Amino acid sequence: MATEIRIPKLGFSMEAGILAEWLAEDGAEVTAGQDLYALENEKSTQEVESPATGKLKIIISADGEEYPVGELIGMIE
Template sequence: MAVDIILPKLGFSMTEGQLAEWLVPDGGQAVEGEPLFSLESDKSVNEVEAPASGTLRIIKEPGETYEVGTVLGTIE
């Protein structure tokens, strides 16, 4: 069963964030609780942990700004 990777809301007023970089390559093995991608918001850069373990399928490319709740990829 695939798990969606969504752009999280890291602050009260956050509405969007920039996907800075994937820390696991497309097709690579994500490990639940380990850093999966870097997210830049207005005030900081954060590493976001994988919500599950499995094979990463990237949907959205780094360097772009996306709204909170956008599906960035899946873990199968």
């Protein structure tokens, strides 16, 4: 079963975040807990971990773009 990767809400007032960069490439095998991407919000940049182990399928790859909390940006199959 595939696991969705969505922009998380990292702060109480956070409504959107900037996908700074992917730290794993499309098609890469990733493990749960591995850093997947860097996400910027109004106060900091944080690395977001993989929620599951499997093959990464990147849906949105535009680094530097802002996306709303909950936006689907990838899948782990």
